Amino acid sequence: MNNxxxxLIQIRDVDDPIRLQEVGCFADALQCPQESVTVFDxxxxxxxxxxxxxxxxxxxxxxxxxxxxxxxxWMQKAIVSLERLLESGKPTFASCWGFQALARAAGGKVIHDLQHAELGTSLVTLTEAGKLDPIFSQLPESFEAYMGHEDRVIEMPPGTTLLASTASVAQQAFRFDGLPVYCTQFHPELTLPSLLSRIEAYPEYCERIAQLPFDVFRRQCQAAPQCEALLPLFRDHFLG
Incomplete structure (x- = not known):
């Protein structure tokens, strides 16, 4: 499909320092001009x-x-909107907050869990279903992925298939069976520089989750090129 x-559905305040950066991250990941991305608040x-x-x-x-x-x-209204999105059957890729929100909207369970929070890069491993999935099977069995969350999904919604996990958080990626909808707890729209600039914009996350000064923390992060390949793979699979 040409052009x-x-x-891009956002749940960010007007003064959020990452609001515009996120648009650029998705556009860069999809190798499209930012003008091709309409933002929905x-x-x-x-x-x-x-x-x-x-x-x-x-x-x-x-x-x-x-x-x-x-x-x-605001969350109750968002759930209704996300239910409409799922009913529409539009190809949808949701990361991080979107992963959790679609899980809750479809009947899953999300909790706040600082003990299992992940920030930086973590090793993701495919499930047996992930190894057979038409999109995730094109990635290595294990790969580094960009993380930044304190909430996590503990019960997946019915009618979904778990595709990937980390050592800390089992529910890292799932698809909706029979729908062109994939969700990841990690951030395939990011690169290492955009991950670090995002964490720097929210210094309280580094202090609360990593419990390290940012300059020390950044040296622990690494590039995750296989993670970055996921959005183009999804687009090509469903849009051709």
């Missing part, structure tokens, strides 16, 4: 069919200050 049209607007009518692929990214575990009104 696909993308929708899930905090202020409910998603409906008109927002998806001219869209070929949807992405959902991370969140600076919002937890999927919240029961506030």
């Amino acid at each position: 696909p049209r993308y929708l 899930l905090l202020s607007t409910s998603l409906n069919a008109s927002h998806l009518a001219d869209i070929d692929m949807v992405m959902i990214g991370g969140s600076g200050r919002y937890s999927v575990t919240s029961d506030a009104a």
Whole structure:
């Protein structure tokens, strides 16, 4: 497909320092101009069919200050929008907050768990189903991936297949069976420089999760090129 049209669903404040950076990260990962990516603010607007009518692929990214575990009104509205997204059947790739939000919207369970938080790069290993998956099977059996989360999925929604895990968090990637929807706890839209700039923008994460000064922490992170290959593989599989 020539010049696909993308929708990036964001759950970020207007003054979030990563709001614009995230758009650039997805555009770079998909090797498309930023003008091909329409941004949808899930905090202020409910998603409906008109927002998806001219869209070929949807992405959902991370969140600076919002937890999927919240029961506030904004989260309840977001769940309704995400249910509509799943009903639409649009090819959708969700990472981090999006992974957790789609899991909850479809009947899974998400908790806040600082003990199992991951930040930086972690080794992801494919499940047996992941090794047979048409997209994940094109990656190595184990690969480094970019991480940044304190919440985690502890129960996957019904009608999904687990594709990958880490030593700390079993639920790292899943697909919705019968739908063109894939979700990862890790961030395939990032590169090592964009990961580090994001962590630097949220210094409290480094202090709370890694419990290290940023200059020390950054030396522990490494490039994860196999992780970076995932979004183009997803796009090519579903859009051709």
